[in-house]
Amino acid sequence: MRQLRMRHVVRNIVEKSDGSPQPFVGLESIEGNAGRLSADELPIKSATDSLRHQKGDVLFSKLRPYLAKSLMADRPGTGTGELLVLRPTPQMEPRYLLYMTLSRPWLEWAEMTSYGSKMPRTSWDAIAECPLWLPSFQEQRRIAHFLDTETARIDRLRASMIDALSLLDERDRTTIDNVFRDGDHSRQIRRLVAKWIDYRGATPTKTEHGVPLITAGNIFNGRVDYGRSPEFISENDYDSWMRRGLPRSGDVLLTTEAPLGEVAILNDPAVALAQRIILIRPHQALDAHWIYWYFRSPLGKSELLRRATGSTALGIKADRLRSVPVPVFDDAEKQQRIKNLEIGIKSTLRLRSPIGRQLELLAERRQALITAAVTGQFDVTTGRGADLS
DSSP states (O other): OEEEEGGGTEEEOOOBOOSOOEEEEOGGGEETTTTEESSSSOOEEOOTTSEEEOTTOEEEEOBSGGGOOEEEOSSOEEEOTTEEEEEEOTTSOHHHHHHHHTSHHHHHHHHHTOBOSSSOBOOHHHHTTOEEEEOOHHHHHHHHHHHHHHHHHHHHHHHHHHHHHHHHHHHHHHHHHHHHHTOSEEEEGGGGEEEEEEOOSSOOOEESSSEEEEOGGGEETTEEOOOSSOEEEOHHHHHHHTTTOOOOTTOEEEEEBSSEEEEEEOSOOSOEEOTTEEEEEESSHHHHHHHHHHHHSHHHHHHHHHHOBOSSSOBOOHHHHTTOEEEEOOHHHHHHHHHHHHHHHHHHHHHHHHHHHHHHHHHHHHHHHHHHHHTTSEETTTTEESOOO
């Protein structure tokens, strides 16, 4: 097994599309850490700024490389300029290159050589110097075949667990929906709300440090998630940007566009809110929880969609939001229904947590297996080598 630099056995192809309709690979088309498409079919596009690739090329996302978005093309086509088109020389088996780009050393090198804090990117110049261990071509084929078999086995286990999580998701949706389905009558949401704040306008200037900024993309699955790259605005900008009103703990945050209808209850008020978020401050804390769960229910989401407008991205304006009907019960009944609902959600969470942990362990084992095989720590012929437990 020889130690080489990537540039000795791989070429970076930069060939612009001629504008003819072609299957198009976007970053959203590639499933992270999996080496496959995230959808069954690729869209057909005529983008002249896209990059062409051939069957057998490996496409690796240079944008946020820690997401491990890599794919071996199974047909000619084009892709976004955020992809590196890596074409192996005759010395390298294409599937082996694919697994190389999913291995820990490659991803660590790509992340280490990235530049930019908010949207880090690596480059071919940096990737070209990545060291690799290259066995014979026949050994590369054996390794690739072994990994095809073993990762497929892991993926089948993961798929069964994901199916189980989908069933739990459906159980949660039913539990939430049942809370609101048998109300005697409804009341427009504006009657439950003391204050609305729509932070619509120009986006404030982002900074490296300062006041955390919550964007519409940070509100997901009922909570605020800043992800790996939180955004900030300066304290000076905060004073002017939030002049419409400062948030408080217990306020409900609802996204009005891209995505529409994500909702969360604010726990930490020391934040700034970006556009495409409406702050809803109900008259009482009980109504905050009632509104929160309502917009997480299928019934609440359908009411939002009925009032949404837009040709390219669905959105809802504050004046249309105020007329959304919310099922009404007396406070004691609402409190009991919320209590029963949260008990049901916690019960599902207890089932969900071990499945989520098993998925994490399978993902870790998958990458460890790939890493061990392409770095020579594991003999795929004898099955002996690195401890992957």
